[in-house]
Amino acid sequence: MSDEIKDVIHSRIWEEEATENDPFTAHACFCNGYNVYSDVLEKASYPEYLYLLFRGERPSTQVARALEILTIAIANPGPRDPSVHAAMAAGVGGSPAAAALMAALAAGAGVSGGAREVFLCMQLWADCGCKLEAWQKALHAPSAIGKKMEVWPEAGHPPGFAPYAKCCATPVQQTLAALASHLNNGNIAWLQQHRESLELVSGHPLAMTGVISAALIDLGFTPKAGEMLTLYFRLPGAAAHALEQGETGIRNFPFFAIDILNDPATNVDAGAKQ
Amino acid sequence: MNERETLDSWTGPLRTTMGGCFPGARAVYRGHDLHARLRDTDWLDLYLFGITGRRHTPSQLKVLNAIWVITSYPDPRLWNNRVAALAGSARSTGSLALAAALATSEAAIYGRQIDIAIADFLERAQRQCEAGTNLEIVVHEELKRNRGIGGYGRPVARSEPDERIAPMLDVASQWGLANGKYVRLAFAIEQILINGRWRMRMNYAALAAALALDIGLSPQECYLFGFPTFLAGMPPCYIEAVQRPPQATMPLPCSSIHFSGADRRSW
Numbered sequence: 001m002s003d004e005i006k007d008v009i010h011s012r013i014w015e016e017e018a019t020e021n022d023p024f025t026a027h028a029c030f031c032n033g034y035n036v037y038s039d040v041l042e043k044a045s046y047p048e049y050l051y052l053l054f055r056g057e058r059p060s061t062q063v064a065r066a067l068e069i070l071t072i073a074i075a076n077p078g079p080r081d082p083s084v085h086a087a088m089a090a091g092v093g094g095s096p097a098a099a100a101l102m103a104a105l106a107a108g109a110g111v112s113g114g115a116r117e118v119f120l121c122m123q124l125w126a127d128c129g130c131k132l133e134a135w136q137k138a139l140h141a142p143s144a145i146g147k148k149m150e151v152w153p154e155a156g157h158p159p160g161f162a163p164y165a166k167c168c169a170t171p172v173q174q175t176l177a178a179l180a181s182h183l184n185n186g187n188i189a190w191l192q193q194h195r196e197s198l199e200l201v202s203g204h205p206l207a208m209t210g211v212i213s214a215a216l217i218d219l220g221f222t223p224k225a226g227e228m229l230t231l232y233f234r235l236p237g238a239a240a241h242a243l244e245q246g247e248t249g250i251r252n253f254p255f256f257a258i259d260i261l262n263d264p265a266t267n268v269d270a271g272a273k274q
Numbered sequence: 275m276n277e278r279e280t281l282d283s284w285t286g287p288l289r290t291t292m293g294g295c296f297p298g299a300r301a302v303y304r305g306h307d308l309h310a311r312l313r314d315t316d317w318l319d320l321y322l323f324g325i326t327g328r329r330h331t332p333s334q335l336k337v338l339n340a341i342w343v344i345t346s347y348p349d350p351r352l353w354n355n356r357v358a359a360l361a362g363s364a365r366s367t368g369s370l371a372l373a374a375a376l377a378t379s380e381a382a383i384y385g386r387q388i389d390i391a392i393a394d395f396l397e398r399a400q401r402q403c404e405a406g407t408n409l410e411i412v413v414h415e416e417l418k419r420n421r422g423i424g425g426y427g428r429p430v431a432r433s434e435p436d437e438r439i440a441p442m443l444d445v446a447s448q449w450g451l452a453n454g455k456y457v458r459l460a461f462a463i464e465q466i467l468i469n470g471r472w473r474m475r476m477n478y479a480a481l482a483a484a485l486a487l488d489i490g491l492s493p494q495e496c497y498l499f500g501f502p503t504f505l506a507g508m509p510p511c512y513i514e515a516v517q518r519p520p521q522a523t524m525p526l527p528c529s530s531i532h533f534s535g536a537d538r539r540s541w
Contacts, residue, residue, distance in 0.1 A: 007526070007530060008530050008531075008532045009526065009530055009531050009532065010532050010534065011531055011532070011533055011534070011535070012533070012534055012535035012536075013535060014531060014533065015531060015533035015535070016528040016531055017528065018527065018528035018529060023527035023528060023529060024525060024526075024527050024528070025528075026528050030533075030538065032535055032536050033535065033536035033537055033538050033539045034539060034540070034541050035538075039540060039541045040541050043541045044541060056535065056536065058541070096367055096369075096370060098366070098367075098370050099369075099370060099373075102370070102373065102374070102377075106377075146398065146415065146416065146419050146420075147419075147420075148391050148394070148395075148419075148420045148424075149390050149391055149393075149394030149395075149493055150387070150390065150391075151380055151386055151387050151390055151497065164280060164281050256287070256288050257286070257287035257288065258287060258288045258290060258294045259287040259288065259289045259290070260290055260291070260293060260294050260302050261289060261290065261291050262291045262302075262304075262305035263302055263305075264302065264305060264306060264307050264311075265300070265302075265307070
């Protein structure tokens, strides 16, 4: 039947050999040419395997270590971060585990502190690289007229920089320094040298999203892959905190006070205004 | 650093004009008592009130409701519906299945990314035409700038007319809303694209956006209104997958992966 020929998944990443007499059970799985369970499993580190999945090749020792540092640095943005807060809001009510992670993904996806900000910042690193004048031009360019409207709201600040912070946060500087000790030729090394100049150009302190973006470009990832990896790398903290709040319970989880400015019970004009 | 607003000013009670609940007592929805003033509201009317802060007429609600109904396809091959079906096949929960399928509907080649882009373009094009620019020039410039116009052309059945347009126009005509300026504009753009070298027909997204704009929604409001558009087609996909044996919806044998990557090698 022609449908049988058509219903094929084309992949440059993954290949399987079926078990004899069982076409639905894999006997061997190959990732970019490597036998995953007979070869990679006991030889590769997790960052090496991740790199292989996304880049198609084994990383050098330096690159694998840099990727590992990155995954540790952003594995837990902490319970104040919107993505982790969202996961905790799901966890505290006993929602399914997947709901907690979906909540974390949604709240951690945006253009302000989220994975889309990393995507946009990676585009800037790809365009501007280590040229301060190029950053100056890109960050202060007027918005394009007639640009297609997108589903993402306005970020309100340049991608990669902290909108409210008064100075570059210590963990951001520490992550940058740790990455610079392994990535000594590209954007991260330049950023380590010129962070303060770049902050003056942007008018904001460097944020963790800026460090992540520079590192992911140095590691050879595309902005689309970088966006995915950022979402993924930040899930461990969301999961751990969701589980923790599930045990702590709603009585000990902030509910916040609310001030309804047009409450019909206190404001007789509210209905008329609508 | 520049002087700017601090987060300190946003701590404390959450200030809102959208509403909230007082457990054990009452709930407020955009300045109204939900259980007193709004309790008999049609759900779509309330949903739109939540988005726009405006109430809509019965005719407008009929047309907006039809926009959802006419594209509710319970076809599990469709990419967003497939997410619901696969979740059912794997015996995931119905809510997870539907939520993920709706999130998937925010696609670049169909669904929400197209909705917002075409609504915005129609609004910009209308403004430019009212300012005296020829529509052909507006269309050409848009194609030059953004390579395509969402809402024209279709990822499937490219040369066929979109089967949803005629019934949707029938409903809109029935309620006197088929001839607004944005609907006329959407058809005028189609003529330019068909007559030119692009050969692109209008698809349902352009008509839906045009109707919603004629009703008074902004592009952002069109986008949020569109969120449940495909929802009614999804539960049947999930349910039927759950009715099949576990993992038996669209099973793929190992041989269905066509590999074209690196040669076999050792780590």
